[in-house]
Every structure is written in structure tokens, then in C-alpha cells.
Amino acid sequence: MAATVLVADDDPDIRDLLEFKLTHCGYKVHVAEDGPSALAAALEYKPDLAVLDIMMPVMSGLDVARTLRENHETAAMSILMLTARAQESDVARGFGVGADDYVLKPFSPRELISRIEAILTRVAR
Amino acid sequence: MSFAAHSVIALYAVAIVVMLLVILMAVARSVRLRRRTRTERIAAPLRPMLIRLMAADEIDEDALETLVRLPDSEWHAIEPRVFALLDKVRGRAAEAIDGLLRSRGAVARSLDETTSRGAVKRANAIVRLASLRRREYAGIFERMLQDADKDVRRAAAVGLGKVGRPESVAPLLGCVTGRRTVSPLVIGDALARIGPGAAETLAVMLKSGTLLQRKLAAEVLGRVGATSAETALAGAARTDPAEKVRATAVEALGKVGTWDAVDTLLDVAVADPAVPVRCAAIMALAEHSGTGVVATLERALGDNDYDIAHVAAYALTQLGLAGRDVLERAAARPELSAAGHATEALAAADLDEQLGRRATRRVLV
Numbered sequence: 364m365a366a367t368v369l370v371a372d373d374d375p376d377i378r379d380l381l382e383f384k385l386t387h388c389g390y391k392v393h394v395a396e397d398g399p400s401a402l403a404a405a406l407e408y409k410p411d412l413a414v415l416d417i418m419m420p421v422m423s424g425l426d427v428a429r430t431l432r433e434n435h436e437t438a439a440m441s442i443l444m445l446t447a448r449a450q451e452s453d454v455a456r457g458f459g460v461g462a463d464d465y466v467l468k469p470f471s472p473r474e475l476i477s478r479i480e481a482i483l484t485r486v487a488r
Numbered sequence: 489m490s491f492a493a494h495s496v497i498a499l500y501a502v503a504i505v506v507m508l509l510v511i512l513m514a515v516a517r518s519v520r521l522r523r524r525t526r527t528e529r530i531a532a533p534l535r536p537m538l539i540r541l542m543a544a545d546e547i548d549e550d551a552l553e554t555l556v557r558l559p560d561s562e563w564h565a566i567e568p569r570v571f572a573l574l575d576k577v578r579g580r581a582a583e584a585i586d587g588l589l590r591s592r593g594a595v596a597r598s599l600d601e602t603t604s605r606g607a608v609k610r611a612n613a614i615v616r617l618a619s620l621r622r623r624e625y626a627g628i629f630e631r632m633l634q635d636a637d638k639d640v641r642r643a644a645a646v647g648l649g650k651v652g653r654p655e656s657v658a659p660l661l662g663c664v665t666g667r668r669t670v671s672p673l674v675i676g677d678a679l680a681r682i683g684p685g686a687a688e689t690l691a692v693m694l695k696s697g698t699l700l701q702r703k704l705a706a707e708v709l710g711r712v713g714a715t716s717a718e719t720a721l722a723g724a725a726r727t728d729p730a731e732k733v734r735a736t737a738v739e740a741l742g743k744v745g746t747w748d749a750v751d752t753l754l755d756v757a758v759a760d761p762a763v764p765v766r767c768a769a770i771m772a773l774a775e776h777s778g779t780g781v782v783a784t785l786e787r788a789l790g791d792n793d794y795d796i797a798h799v800a801a802y803a804l805t806q807l808g809l810a811g812r813d814v815l816e817r818a819a820a821r822p823e824l825s826a827a828g829h830a831t832e833a834l835a836a837a838d839l840d841e842q843l844g845r846r847a848t849r850r851v852l853v
Contacts, residue, residue, distance in 0.1 A: 374576065376538075376539075379536075380542055380543055380577070380581075383539050383540065383543045384543040387543065468575075469574070469575060469576055469577050469578040469582065470576075470577060470578065471580065471581065472542065472543060472577060472579070472580075472581050473545065473579060474579060
């Protein structure tokens with residue numbers, strides 16, 4: 364069965380690009396444009412992996428990741444942070460809330476897909 | 489005519505001017521809104537094609553052909569959005585957008601506009617070219633650092649950061665002083681974007697630049713965590729004549745975090761003649777562990793200077809059980825000046841823990 368990926372980003376270009384690319388690669392994709400929608404989608408669809416932008420309106424990707432980790436239903440979900448925040452402390456904060464990987468914008472869609480595949484393969488083992 | 493009549497006429501005149509301004513603003517807003525709506529209407533059906541172009545592993549000829557053949561009126565509406573996409577993606581996706589922009593002549597047009605008489609046109613041209621992140625434009629951006637307009641200079645500095653060429657470090661640093669300057673914040677961000685490749689030139693400037701250049705060089709070396717510049721930073725932390733440069737070099741050493749860097753911090757925390765520099769070293773040590781660190785901070789806790797003892801108490805709260813042990817021992821001896829600082833730091837740390845937050849107290853140097 365195809366893995367399910369949640370893409371949460373307030374930038375419609377990035378959302379559409381990732382939805383197109385991931386669907387093309389055989390994943391089932393759900394999208395969200397802000398933190399609360401991402402959280403609701405994560406609880407409803409229980410995706411295998413969530414790609415979270417850090418700077419989203421209402422609730423940041425970091426808060427979404429923290430909430431997902433605290434909920435026993437979503438605690439095991441793989442999380443990949445996608446963000447323009449490149450400072451060492453930002454990266455550390457991302458991993459601090461339990462992210463499995465951290466990708467900086469501008470990003471290569473092809474590389475992002477490879478990272479998603481690597482995380483999902485690791486989890487499946 | 490009476491004074492009252494004059495006043496009424498003046499009041500009417502003011503009211504008419506205000507009304508005209510309001511109408512003008514409403515018209516301008518309406519024009520902007522219509523223009524944006526038109527752009528959205530044109531862009532909506534083209535977005536899927538741009539997405540396909542960026543997502544494809546190989547060039548999507550159909551999408552490219554359609555976008556290249558768009559009528560000029562439609563292309564001009566979406567061109568800024570196409571350039572903006574370059575700030576979001578890199579690799580093959582960015583190459584596809586780059587190819588499209590070249591095919592449409594947008595890159596050549598932007599290059600022409602760098603010599604335009606209008607400053608806004610020049611600045612916008614640089615912003616567009618910068619999003620391509622191509623080294624071949626670095627020379628243009630470096631020249632534009634000397635532009636008469638400050639927004640053009642700023643755009644050029646940001647562009648050099650995006651291009652990320654280490655050779656641009658000296659021209660960028662040259663812009664923080666002189667007649668035509670760029671904000672040190674903008675220059676600092678551009679240098680940090682260049683990354684560790686900038687370290688060699690920054691280390692040289694740390695010795696030979698002006699005060700502002702030396703301070704900025706130290707700050708950026710810390711931001712990029714340039715371990716290769718540890719010796720230069722240690723030299724600046726120990727011997728730079730300017731207190732502000734020494735303090736910034738000390739903060740940078742804290743971020744570099746090598747063993748040698750910590751050794752320098754231990755020395756400066758005790759020996760620097762300026763209190764703000766010693767405080768900066770103590771704060772930097774708060775991020776590092778080791779018996780030497782705890783012993784030095786314990787000594788600083790007993791210092792006669794209020795600020796040094798206060799900062800040392802805070803730093804000790806960051807060092808886990810070893811630091812807490814020192815503070816508790818000091819707090820138990822009320823006859824010592826350190827007791828007050830230790831008691832306060834312990835109480836603040838406990839409060840932070842109860843509230844589940846990270847301590848935020850900092851000392852401004």
C-alpha cells in the first residue's frame with residue numbers, strides 16, 4: 364500500500380509542487396496551509412510522514428511537531444521539517460521537538476523525495 | 489471680509505483637499521486591486537504548468553513550450569512570480585525556471601535594467617538577477633555596492649549573499665564604512681550566507697579592518713561556526729584594542745566551541761580589563777561544560793564586581809548539577825557577597841523549570 368504523506372506549508376507554490384511531485388512518485392498526499400489544519404489532518408489521516416514548514420500562521424511547525432509527539436496516536440509519525448531558517452539554533456530546535464530530518468529552503472524537490480524515501484524505508488525495517 | 493469669513497473659507501479649502509486626497513487614495517487602491525486580480529486571473533491557469541516544469545526530473549518540453557510561447561501581456565503578469573519561485577527551490581527545479589526565464593528574455597532584460605536611470609528599476613533588476621544565484625553576476629553586484637542609491641546598494645549586498653562567492657567578502661565588508669554604506673545587519677546576513685567559505689578573508693579583516701569591520705567579521709565568524717578561524721578569533725578576544733571587538737570575538741568563540749576556544753574564554757573571563765568582555769566570556773562559558781569552566785565561574789561568582797558575579801551565577805545555572813552544587817554552597821554562606829547572586833539565580837532557575845521555559849536572562853555588552 365502506498366505510504367501517506369502530509370504536506371503543511373502556507374506557501375501555495377510549495378504545497379502544490381510537493382503534492383504534484385509526491386503524487387507522481389506514488390504517495391498518497393494530504394495538504395494543509397496552517398498549523399491547526401496540519402494537526403487536524405494528521406489526526407484524521409494518520410499519515411506515515413509529515414513535511415512541516417516551521418513558519419506557518421497561527422501555529423508553527425515546531426508546535427505542530429511537538430503536539431504530534433505528545434499525542435500517543437501520532438507519536439511515532441515521521442516528521443521532516445522544511446524551512447528557510449538556517450541558523451544552527453533553529454536546526455537544533457527542529458531536532459529538539461523530535462523531527463527526523465531537516466531540509467532548508469530553497470530546496471531541491473528531488474532531494475526532498477529521496478530524504479522522504481530514506482526515512483520511510485528506515486521506519487519500515 | 490471678516491476674520492470669521494476667512495476662517496470658513498480656509499476650512500472649506502482644507503476639507504476639499506482632504507476629500508481629493510481620499511478620492512485619490514481610493515482610486516489608487518482600486519487600480520492596484522484590479523491589477524492584482526488581473527494578474528491572479530492570468531496566473532491561475534499557468535500555475536499547474538510552472539509546477540510541472542519544476543517537478544519534472546527531465547525537462548517537461550510541453551510545459552516549457554507553452555510558457556515560452558505565452559503572449560507578452562500574459563508573461564509580464566506572471567514574470568515576478570516566476571522569479572520568486574527561484575527563492576523557493578534549487579537543483580533541477582531551479583534550472584528549469586532559469587531556462588524558462590532566459591528563453592523569455594527576462595534575464596537579458598534584467599541585465600539591461602541594472603544600468604537604468606531609475607533607482608527602483610536598478611534595484612528590482614538586481615533582486616531578479618540575485619534570485620538566479622549565478623556567480624557570473626557577482627561582478628555586477630559588487631559594482632552596484634557603490635551605487636548612489638541606498639536601496640540598490642542593499643539589493644546588491646543581498647544578491648552577493650545569495651550568490652555565495654567567497655571573493656565577495658572584502659567588497660561587502662568595505663561597504664560598512666565610507667560614504668556609500670550598507671547597513672551592517674544586511675552585510676552580516678550576506679556574509680553569513682556565504683558561509684564557511686568566507687572565513688579566510690574574515691579572519692584577515694579581523695586583524696586589519698576598521699573597528700566596525702572587525703566587529704562584524706567576528707560576529708559572522710561566530711554565526712557560521714568557523715572553526716578554521718579559531719586562532720584569529722582568540723587573537724582578537726585577547727588583544728584587540730577595542731572592547732566591543734573583544735566582546736564580539738568572545739561570543740563568537742563560544743559559538744565555535746572548540747577546546748582551544750574554551751581555553752581562551754577561561755583566560756578572558758578572568759583576565760580581561762573590561763567588565764563587559766569578562767561578562768561576555770562568562771556567558772559564553774555557560775554553553776560549555778568541564779571542571780575548568782565550573783572552577784572559573786565559581787571564582788567569578790565571588791568577584792567584587794556586581795555584574796561579573798551576577799552573570800556568573802546565571803551561567804552556573806546552565807551547567808547542570810555541578811553548577812547547582814556551587815550555587816547551593818554559596819547560597820548557604822550569607823556572609824559572602826556571592827550568596828545573594830546564588831540565591832537569586834537558584835530561585836530564577838527553579839521558576840524557569842516550573843514554568844517549563846528556558847532561562848532568558850542575558851547581559852548586554
